[in-house]
Amino acid sequence: MPILVMKFGGTSVATLDRISRAAKRVGREVANGYDVIVIVSAMSGKTNELVGWVDETSPFYDAREYDAVVSSGEQVTAGLMALTLQEMDIPARSWQGWQVPLKTTSAHSAARIEEIPTDNINAKFGEGMKVAVVAGFQGVSPEGRITTLGRGGSDTTAVAFAAAFGADRCDIFTDVDGVYTTDPRICDKARKLEKIAFEEMLELASLGAKVLQTRSVELAMRFGVKLRVLSSFEDNNENAGTLVCAEEDIMESNVVAGVAYSRDEAKMTLISVADRPGIAAAIFVPLSEAGVNVDMIVQNISEEGRTDMTFSCPVDQVARAQKAMQQAKDEGEINFHDLVADTDVAKVSVVGIGMRSHAGVAAKMFDQLSREGINIKVITTSEIKISVLIDRKYLELAVQALHDAFELEKAA
Amino acid sequence: MPILVMKFGGTSVATLDRISRAAKRVGREVANGYDVIVIVSAMSGKTNELVGWVDETSPFYDAREYDAVVSSGEQVTAGLMALTLQEMDIPARSWQGWQVPLKTTSAHSAARIEEIPTDNINAKFGEGMKVAVVAGFQGVSPEGRITTLGRGGSDTTAVAFAAAFGADRCDIFTDVDGVYTTDPRICDKARKLEKIAFEEMLELASLGAKVLQTRSVELAMRFGVKLRVLSSFEDNNENAGTLVCAEEDIMESNVVAGVAYSRDEAKMTLISVADRPGIAAAIFVPLSEAGVNVDMIVQNISEEGRTDMTFSCPVDQVARAQKAMQQAKDEGEINFHDLVADTDVAKVSVVGIGMRSHAGVAAKMFDQLSREGINIKVITTSEIKISVLIDRKYLELAVQALHDAFELEKAA
Numbered sequence: 001m002p003i004l005v006m007k008f009g010g011t012s013v014a015t016l017d018r019i020s021r022a023a024k025r026v027g028r029e030v031a032n033g034y035d036v037i038v039i040v041s042a043m044s045g046k047t048n049e050l051v052g053w054v055d056e057t058s059p060f061y062d063a064r065e066y067d068a069v070v071s072s073g074e075q076v077t078a079g080l081m082a083l084t085l086q087e088m089d090i091p092a093r094s095w096q097g098w099q100v101p102l103k104t105t106s107a108h109s110a111a112r113i114e115e116i117p118t119d120n121i122n123a124k125f126g127e128g129m130k131v132a133v134v135a136g137f138q139g140v141s142p143e144g145r146i147t148t149l150g151r152g153g154s155d156t157t158a159v160a161f162a163a164a165f166g167a168d169r170c171d172i173f174t175d176v177d178g179v180y181t182t183d184p185r186i187c188d189k190a191r192k193l194e195k196i197a198f199e200e201m202l203e204l205a206s207l208g209a210k211v212l213q214t215r216s217v218e219l220a221m222r223f224g225v226k227l228r229v230l231s232s233f234e235d236n237n238e239n240a241g242t243l244v245c246a247e248e249d250i251m252e253s254n255v256v257a258g259v260a261y262s263r264d265e266a267k268m269t270l271i272s273v274a275d276r277p278g279i280a281a282a283i284f285v286p287l288s289e290a291g292v293n294v295d296m297i298v299q300n301i302s303e304e305g306r307t308d309m310t311f312s313c314p315v316d317q318v319a320r321a322q323k324a325m326q327q328a329k330d331e332g333e334i335n336f337h338d339l340v341a342d343t344d345v346a347k348v349s350v351v352g353i354g355m356r357s358h359a360g361v362a363a364k365m366f367d368q369l370s371r372e373g374i375n376i377k378v379i380t381t382s383e384i385k386i387s388v389l390i391d392r393k394y395l396e397l398a399v400q401a402l403h404d405a406f407e408l409e410k411a412a
Numbered sequence: 413m414p415i416l417v418m419k420f421g422g423t424s425v426a427t428l429d430r431i432s433r434a435a436k437r438v439g440r441e442v443a444n445g446y447d448v449i450v451i452v453s454a455m456s457g458k459t460n461e462l463v464g465w466v467d468e469t470s471p472f473y474d475a476r477e478y479d480a481v482v483s484s485g486e487q488v489t490a491g492l493m494a495l496t497l498q499e500m501d502i503p504a505r506s507w508q509g510w511q512v513p514l515k516t517t518s519a520h521s522a523a524r525i526e527e528i529p530t531d532n533i534n535a536k537f538g539e540g541m542k543v544a545v546v547a548g549f550q551g552v553s554p555e556g557r558i559t560t561l562g563r564g565g566s567d568t569t570a571v572a573f574a575a576a577f578g579a580d581r582c583d584i585f586t587d588v589d590g591v592y593t594t595d596p597r598i599c600d601k602a603r604k605l606e607k608i609a610f611e612e613m614l615e616l617a618s619l620g621a622k623v624l625q626t627r628s629v630e631l632a633m634r635f636g637v638k639l640r641v642l643s644s645f646e647d648n649n650e651n652a653g654t655l656v657c658a659e660e661d662i663m664e665s666n667v668v669a670g671v672a673y674s675r676d677e678a679k680m681t682l683i684s685v686a687d688r689p690g691i692a693a694a695i696f697v698p699l700s701e702a703g704v705n706v707d708m709i710v711q712n713i714s715e716e717g718r719t720d721m722t723f724s725c726p727v728d729q730v731a732r733a734q735k736a737m738q739q740a741k742d743e744g745e746i747n748f749h750d751l752v753a754d755t756d757v758a759k760v761s762v763v764g765i766g767m768r769s770h771a772g773v774a775a776k777m778f779d780q781l782s783r784e785g786i787n788i789k790v791i792t793t794s795e796i797k798i799s800v801l802i803d804r805k806y807l808e809l810a811v812q813a814l815h816d817a818f819e820l821e822k823a824a
Contacts, residue, residue: 016468050488056428058495065498068506069491072484076462079481083470086477094480098510099556144511 001125004029005170007039007136007158012173012232013077014044016084022173022232023084026131030090035125037165039136039158040081042073063108067138067148071097074135074154082133092131093124097138097146102157104139104147111139111147113156116164134161152213159216163223170220170227171241172212177231178242179204179211181408182259186396189409193257197247200257203351203385217244247353255354255361256406259399262347265295266315267377267389270325272337275307282334283309283325290324292317295347296380296387309336310378312389315343345377346395349387350402362386368405374398413537416441417582419451419548419570424585424644425489426456428496434585434644435496438543442502447537449577451548451570452493454485475520479550479560483509486547486566494545504543505536509550509558514569516551516559523551523559525568528576546573564625571628575635582632582639583653584624589643590654591616591623593820594671598808601821605669609659612669615763615797629656659765667766667773668818671811674759676727677707679789679801682737684749685721687714694746695721695737702736704729707759708792708799721748722790724801727755757789758807761799762814774798780817786810 006029008022022038029036041047050070054061078094085092097104100120104111121132136154139147149156155172162170177192179201184190196204198221205214211229220227226249230241243249273279280299287294292313300308313321318341328334355361365386369376374397378389390398403409418441420434434450441448453459462482466473490506497504509516512532516523533544548566551559561568567584574582589604591613596602608616610633617626623641632639638661642653655661685691692711699706704725712720725733730753740746767773777798781788786809790801802810815821 016465019469053428053488053492054495057431057492058499061495062498062505065491065495065506068508069488069495072487075484075487076465076481079477080465080469082477083466083473083481086474087470093474094477096480096558146508 001033001035003037003165003167004034005037005039005158005162005165005167006173007154007171008041008173008232009154009175010041010044010047011175013040013081016080018232019077019080019084023081023088025173025232026085027088027090030130034168036131037121037161037167038081038131038133039154039161040074040077040133041136041154043077046073046076064145067108067146071135071138071146071148074137078133078135082131085131085133090131091129092133093129094133094135095121096135098140098144100134102134102139102160104141104149106141106143106147108141108145108147110150111141113139113149113160116160118164121165152215155213155216156219159219159223159225159227162225163219167225170225172227172229173232174211174229175231175233176211176229177234177240178229179244180258182399182403183261187259187400187403189400189403191409191411193242194411195243195245195250195253196257197250197253197353198244199247199353199384200351201244203349203382204258204260212244220244221246252412253354254352254406254408254412255358256350256352256408257354258351258408259402259406260349260351261395261399263392263395264315265312265345265347265389266318267310267312267342267345268318268321269340269342270309270334270336270338271340272306273309274335275302275305279334280309282328284311286324286328286333287311287313287321290320292321292324296378296389298378298380312345312347312378318343342377344392345389346392347387347389348395348398348402349385350406351385353384355384355386364405365402368401369398372397372401413445413447415449415577415579416446417449417451417570417574417577417579418585419566419583420453420585420644421566421587422453422456422459423587425452425493428492430644431489431492431496435493435500437585437644438497439500439502442542446580448543449533449573449579450493450543450545451566451573452486452489452545453548453566455489458485458488476557479520479558483547483550483558483560486549490545490547494543497543497545502543503541504545505541506545506547507533508547510552510556512546514546514551514572516553516561518553518555518557518559520553520557520559522562523553525551525561525572528572530576533577564627567625567628568631571631571635571637571639574637575631579637582637584639584641585644586623586641587643587645588623588641589646589652590641591656592670594811594815595673598673599671599812599815601812601815603821603823605654606823607655607657607662607665608669609662609665609765610656611659611765611796612763613656615761615794616670616672624656632656633658664824665766666764666818666820666822666824667770668762668764668820669766670763670820671814671818672761672763673807673811675804675807677724677757677759677801678727678730679722679724679754679757680730680733681752681754682721682746682748682750683752684718686747687717687719691746692721694740696723698736698740698745699723699725699733702732704733704736708790708801710790710792724757724759724790730755754789756804757801758804759799759801760807760810760814761797762818763797765796767796767798776817777814780813781810784809784813
């Protein structure tokens with residue numbers, strides 16, 4: 001039998017009623033001839049309740065106990081989903097992480113999957129079981145203790161199962177109906193994409209399109225797992241949602257797939273840094289150690305042995321960055337005149353694998369922003385992405401203008 | 413190090429605050445030089461929530477999935493208790509049933525404990541761990557699935573650990589401060605017992621003194637585990653609560669230890685049953701198969717080949733008993749004129765191991781009830797217990813009168 005993996009997030013299993021609706025979708029795929037592996041999250045709100053108890057009990061908690069407590073949410077949903085399927089006369093049973101066993105590293109609360117043996121579940125499929133319901137987000141360490149996979153762990157579990165079992169597809173049911181060319185809340189011409197390449201999805205996800213966790217997309221890309229994102233609140237047909245797949249599975253696409261943005265950016269400039277070999281490391285190692293997630297970096301042309309160094313980071317890390325830079329200066333590691341923080345900026349990016357073979361995307365982007373009178377403060381580019389920092393007040397205008405310029409409302 | 417087992421029920425761990433108070437008690441025993449095994453129940457209300465979800469999902473549920481869902485409550489408390497102890501700088505960790513592993517039969521939702529290997533936990537004690545927090549009520553089947561032990565499972569877990577580890581004592585923390593000579597709500601002279609024999613406790617427990625589950629007392633008796641019942645809401649000294657122990661550990665005791673009662677009894681009489689060998693089986697096998705818990709049985713003297721057979725059962729099983737008897741009659745298994753149900757009766761019992769060596773307890777009991785004008789409807793006796801059925805309206809009067817007659821307000 002071909003195997004399908006279906007993953008239901010917290011809002012999709014928030015109540016018994018929703019679990020029942022999710023089970024009906026699973027039932028349809030069973031009727032289509034699939035053996036199905038269902039990955040479930042905790043009922044919406046449950047994980048927060050459990051995390052809240054742990055935090056209140058122990059501010060610097062033992063991650064092994066945290067994992068034991070927090071993993072219980074998925075366990076409950078898995079059992080309830082199995083029971084719901086059984087009520088529909090579909091042979092099903094639940095597995096917890098340690099029962100599969102989904103083997104992970106010992107890095108509690110942020111464990112990495114090491115191995116998913118398939119014999120246990122495949123044997124049950126062989127005996128006539130149609131659905132294996134697996135508690136997402138969790139595994140077991142070499143020491144036999146429960147681990148959790150950290151943020152996005154259930155998406156990652158789903159993709160890992162799809163890879164291990166050679167599933168035809170991995171369907172991720174969530175509260176949005178797919179991946180859009182941009183955020184529909186700020187651009188009403190935003191269009192749902194039918195397909196998107198892994199690489200594009202990675203750029204969009206890390207830029208704040210919170211549909212799929214980066215980690216699960218990376219895993220899907222590495223193992224060639226076809227990922228479909230679709231809404232659990234709509235009746236979907238075969239082509240519902242957005243398929244995240246390899247570039248070669250997309251026949252024709254726009255040069256630009258989407259416009260992403262991030263609102264809460266800050267631009268930091270170190271004025272008149274003494275320029276010498278190793279200065280970049282002297283700046284960015286302390287920032288990294290202080291937990292500052294530096295994104296864009298621009299270095300001006302050096303004049304008379306001094307230069308300006310500009311970088312961006314999330315706005316809530318500005319104080320941390322300032323402290324780290326002051327400390328490095330006090331310790332004589334670096335030397336600069338001033339550190340200027342501009343906390344009223346936003347980042348806008350255009351993303352598309354088509355850029356690789358099409359010139360002129362950057363020129364078109366800059367031209368369009370200039371026509372709207374939007375000043376560009378920092379630019380960075382990668383093979384499939386161009387990002388700019390602009391004043392935050394122009395964010396919506398910039399997104400709409402770029403969406404128009406690249407005609408993203410039209411399918412390829 | 414000597415080992416102590418401490419068990420905290422649902423109300424004793426209902427909130428983080430109460431978990432913290434329970435942890436302080438554990439801390440005191442650690443300071444006293446014990447290695448402690450803590451058995452925890454689910455936070456009060458959690459199990460009911462989980463059971464409610466299962467019942468709503470699947471009226472005739474797969475008990476294996478029920479166990480997977482319901483066992484999660486204890487798992488959460490165990491992790492939170494371990495974290496709380498760690499915050500107090502007491503080396504502690506949690507164990508779920510399958511991690512110990514507490515091996516049980518495959519009788520899901522009502523599994524029996526088969527084995528508790530001690531090496532795993534003892535090794536950690538050897539490494540300096542002071543407290544092992546174990547999720548009560550749960551184990552793992554030979555098939556590697558989670559099992560639960562059924563009603564009173566956490567008490568049973570605690571006693572089983574105390575037996576396996578040779579603990580000095582097993583302290584059961586609950587919401588009452590011990591075992592009383594009778595229910596203080598209906599007799600204000602009721603006195604807390606300092607000690608009570610296993611056999612007496614068994615009779616009191618099965619008669620409705622809901623302090624300890626029968627099963628855990630049986631287990632304690634079999635393995636000679638000293639059980640102490642005490643309140644988690646009071647500061648207890650060494651002699652707090654009630655010690656449930658072997659008869660020989662009690663130097664001196666009253667002839668009667670306590671007066672127990674059960675309010676919701678029914679008296680059923682089969683009028684003019686054809687008396688023949690095997691008639692008792694022909695009556696009571698169908699009742700048992702129908703799930704009727706028959707308690708007292710009295711057979712009148714047979715006259716002309718016919719007799720009356722009286723038995724008692726819980727009042728909510730009367731309809732079931734009537735149906736079973738009518739069916740047996742219809743099938744020609746038994747023959748009787750009428751089945752009369754008296755649903756306004758209650759049972760009162762006096763219990764005490766002293767009865768074995770003291771005559772006259774029954775006489776004193778009957779005499780006292782007669783003085784109060786209370787008619788006795790059925791009598792049964794065992795070695796350490798005398799029970800009578802009376803009209804329910806006399807229940808309080810009977811309990812108070814018997815408590816007075818045997819001077820239970822005075823310690824031995």
